[in-house]
Amino acid sequence: MARRLNLEEIGRRAGVSRSTVSRVVNGEPHVRSETKKRVEAVIAETGYRPHAAARSLASNNTGVIGLVIPSAVETLFDDPYFGRLILGISAATNEVDMTLALFLFGEEPDEGSIIYRVVTPGLVDGVIVTATTRGDPLIDHMQGADMPFVVIGRPDSARSTFCVDVDNRGGARAAALHLAALGRRRPALIAAPSNTTAGVDRRNGFLEGLSEVGLSVENRIREGDWTQGSGREAMSLLLTERPDAVFVASDRMAVGALRAISEAGLNCPGDISVVSFDGLVPPDLTMPRLTSVVQPVTEVGKRATRLLRSVIDGTSTTPEHVVFPTRLAVRESCGSAPPGS
Amino acid sequence: MARRLNLEEIGRRAGVSRSTVSRVVNGEPHVRSETKKRVEAVIAETGYRPHAAARSLASNNTGVIGLVIPSAVETLFDDPYFGRLILGISAATNEVDMTLALFLFGEEPDEGSIIYRVVTPGLVDGVIVTATTRGDPLIDHMQGADMPFVVIGRPDSARSTFCVDVDNRGGARAAALHLAALGRRRPALIAAPSNTTAGVDRRNGFLEGLSEVGLSVENRIREGDWTQGSGREAMSLLLTERPDAVFVASDRMAVGALRAISEAGLNCPGDISVVSFDGLVPPDLTMPRLTSVVQPVTEVGKRATRLLRSVIDGTSTTPEHVVFPTRLAVRESCGSAPPGS
DNA sequence: TCTATGCTTGGGAGCGCTCCCAGAAAGGGT
DNA sequence: ACCCTTTCTGGGAGCGCTCCCAAGCATAGA
Numbered sequence: 001m002a003r004r005l006n007l008e009e010i011g012r013r014a015g016v017s018r019s020t021v022s023r024v025v026n027g028e029p030h031v032r033s034e035t036k037k038r039v040e041a042v043i044a045e046t047g048y049r050p051h052a053a054a055r056s057l058a059s060n061n062t063g064v065i066g067l068v069i070p071s072a073v074e075t076l077f078d079d080p081y082f083g084r085l086i087l088g089i090s091a092a093t094n095e096v097d098m099t100l101a102l103f104l105f106g107e108e109p110d111e112g113s114i115i116y117r118v119v120t121p122g123l124v125d126g127v128i129v130t131a132t133t134r135g136d137p138l139i140d141h142m143q144g145a146d147m148p149f150v151v152i153g154r155p156d157s158a159r160s161t162f163c164v165d166v167d168n169r170g171g172a173r174a175a176a177l178h179l180a181a182l183g184r185r186r187p188a189l190i191a192a193p194s195n196t197t198a199g200v201d202r203r204n205g206f207l208e209g210l211s212e213v214g215l216s217v218e219n220r221i222r223e224g225d226w227t228q229g230s231g232r233e234a235m236s237l238l239l240t241e242r243p244d245a246v247f248v249a250s251d252r253m254a255v256g257a258l259r260a261i262s263e264a265g266l267n268c269p270g271d272i273s274v275v276s277f278d279g280l281v282p283p284d285l286t287m288p289r290l291t292s293v294v295q296p297v298t299e300v301g302k303r304a305t306r307l308l309r310s311v312i313d314g315t316s317t318t319p320e321h322v323v324f325p326t327r328l329a330v331r332e333s334c335g336s337a338p339p340g341s
Numbered sequence: 342m343a344r345r346l347n348l349e350e351i352g353r354r355a356g357v358s359r360s361t362v363s364r365v366v367n368g369e370p371h372v373r374s375e376t377k378k379r380v381e382a383v384i385a386e387t388g389y390r391p392h393a394a395a396r397s398l399a400s401n402n403t404g405v406i407g408l409v410i411p412s413a414v415e416t417l418f419d420d421p422y423f424g425r426l427i428l429g430i431s432a433a434t435n436e437v438d439m440t441l442a443l444f445l446f447g448e449e450p451d452e453g454s455i456i457y458r459v460v461t462p463g464l465v466d467g468v469i470v471t472a473t474t475r476g477d478p479l480i481d482h483m484q485g486a487d488m489p490f491v492v493i494g495r496p497d498s499a500r501s502t503f504c505v506d507v508d509n510r511g512g513a514r515a516a517a518l519h520l521a522a523l524g525r526r527r528p529a530l531i532a533a534p535s536n537t538t539a540g541v542d543r544r545n546g547f548l549e550g551l552s553e554v555g556l557s558v559e560n561r562i563r564e565g566d567w568t569q570g571s572g573r574e575a576m577s578l579l580l581t582e583r584p585d586a587v588f589v590a591s592d593r594m595a596v597g598a599l600r601a602i603s604e605a606g607l608n609c610p611g612d613i614s615v616v617s618f619d620g621l622v623p624p625d626l627t628m629p630r631l632t633s634v635v636q637p638v639t640e641v642g643k644r645a646t647r648l649l650r651s652v653i654d655g656t657s658t659t660p661e662h663v664v665f666p667t668r669l670a671v672r673e674s675c676g677s678a679p680p681g682s
Numbered sequence: 683t684c685t686a687t688g689c690t691t692g693g694g695a696g697c698g699c700t701c702c703c704a705g706a707a708a709g710g711g712t
Numbered sequence: 713a714c715c716c717t718t719t720c721t722g723g724g725a726g727c728g729c730t731c732c733c734a735a736g737c738a739t740a741g742a
Binding site for chain 2: 049050051052053054055056057062064078080082083086087090091094097099100101102103104106114116117119120121122123228229232255256259262282284285287
């Protein structure tokens with residue numbers, strides 16, 4: 001009675017075979033349109049849905065892609081970054097009717113278990129790895145496994161991977177040039193952790209930009225840990241050096257820096273110009289609104305997904321590095337906002 | 342040569358049968374410890390991992406649970422809420438070695454495709470639905486499908502579902518009592534959308550609390566749409582009514598409200614006490630720091646996951662409503678912060 | 683020594699699907 | 713009428729696993 005709905009059963013009810021139903025379900029050709037109609041009617045009426053696992057087993061693909069977000073998740077999720085990334089990836093997977101599986105590594109010391117889960121055959125067709133810390137063993141693990149993957153960010157070691165990154169260096173350089181053009185002469189830097197490639201790239205880009213115009217941070221440099229608190233602390237330490245501008249390597253740290261500036265009784269942008277990186281914090285959240293280097297996170301997610309797809313189905317075979325440009329969004333915190341922006 | 346690693350192959354190499362290997366892999370008893378060692382050695386050396394799809398097909402469970410976040414995602418992801426929720430759910434799934442699949446509904450009008458994907462047999466063992474809008478058809482769809490599910494929030498219609506919610510009403514009531522205790526006599530309300538049960542509950546809870554102490558909002562009430570911008574607009578409109586306190590139904594709207602207050606040249610908490618709901622915005626982000634009703638989002642996620650597990654394996658059969666208490670975190674924005682908080 | 687009991691082990695069946703080949707049916711030209 | 717091509721349809725085989733039953737093999741008690 002309550003026999004499970006399967007191809008055979010649908011076929012029985014429509015008076016055709018398993019194979020024919022399969023062809024109809026998959027939109028394959030070579031089915032007489034009359035037959036097709038009959039089968040579709042039965043499917044609609046029964047609410048039949050093909051069994052995903054059976055399909056995966058037989059066809060050797062799952063229609064699922066994994067997103068791996070390793071370590072330090074607790075803190076990272078306060079950042080809109082991952083939300084936006086997930087949004088982009090999800091939009092792209094929805095487009096092609098795939099499903100997104102999320103692998104968040106907790107604090108457990110043995111990343112072992114979850115790493116292995118990621119590369120379990122028959123679970124996902126491929127994974128997107130967000131590995132921005134340098135020397136992350138995860139990348140090596142993935143290289144060893146027989147699982148297509150794409151990295152978001154720039155892995156330091158592996159040149160033989162597909163990856164999608166943003167132009168951290170170029171964006172930071174643009175920030176330097178902008179501050180210089182505003183006439184600032186004592187720039188400071190609140191850098192992101194130097195164990196991340198993004199942190200390194202932003203730092204180098206900024207320093208590079210400065211040196212192009214004959215400026216330098218001298219000892220006006222501190223390293224934060226992405227958090228707002230670290231930005232605040234770094235800024236208050238830097239204030240003793242009397243900088244007239246600061247480039248903060250992330251929005252969140254910049255929010256902290258603004259706070260430190262205001263607590264010190266100084267004015268931004270009057271006394272100090274602030275430029276940040278990310279463009280993820282809603283501008284209206286801060287006062288003054290932050291000038292920042294905007295990175296297209298959602299786009300990165302979409303692109304990574306499409307790239308992974310092409311790796312999975314063999315369209316892309318030679319490692320490829322996609323780099324998205326960044327864009328300086330000028331607002332009030334740098335002191336040069338055009339009236340209507 | 343490059344034959345696929347499977348139970349049979351591992352068995353061949355270890356000199357045992359498929360079944361024995363299966364028992365070892367699954368930690369089942371009745372395997373001689375010597376045999377077990379030999380098999381484990383082969384597994385370790387080959388890096389064998391069982392094929393997830395095959396396993397699912399044979400055992401009829403997938404080890405994957407789905408999280409469904411419907412509609413309006415674009416805006417919602419600026420909110421830390423979903424990040425925290427995902428964190429909690431992910432922590433709980435990791436604990437029991439399950440995988441989390443994410444279903445984000447985009448803006449496409451035909452939610453059809455993705456709704457159907459969610460209930461595809463053999464994809465996930467069950468789903469957690471975050472459906473807070475009233476009359477959401479998704480709940481009905483789920484009821485019709487043969488798929489275990491748990492709702493986060495309070496669905497208005499369905500009484501016959503498992504759900505996990507927070508005490509929105511009680512929290513809002515506490516906010517009202519607190520403001521009254523501070524001597525405020527002209528309270529205002531910036532409510533959350535009335536097409537969400539959380540919005541309704543918070544509104545009712547606040548009004549209930551006020552009436553208990555003989556106060557009322559009169560016409561000092563506006564409805565926002567969860568966004569910061571809407572909070573700002575609502576607040577600036579309310580200011581013409583000269584309220585001396587306001588309860589804002591979400592952190593994000595409260596941030597907007599603070600901005601409106603400061604833009605009007607008024608002082609918080611001096612002129613107006615502000616209490617918000619959520620406790621998700623890092624306190625240091627705002628000035629003054631927000632007093633808010635804190636909801637344990639991560640806990641809700643964990644609990645929902647565990648509840649779903651018990652529904653899946655049949656431990657829980659009768660619909661159950663779990664309600665988490667909320668807690669008023671007093672900071673400066675209400676004007677009564679204890680010195681050391 | 684023989685049988686009862688329990689622990690091990692092997693292999694058949696089957697999960698629901700896809701892939702592929704072969705056979706049936708339907709056309710199209712001579 | 714014929715044959716040949718093309719379109720359609722059915723069913724075998726197999727994906728890698730779990731579940732279950734039966735057989736092997738000890739050990740122990742009679």
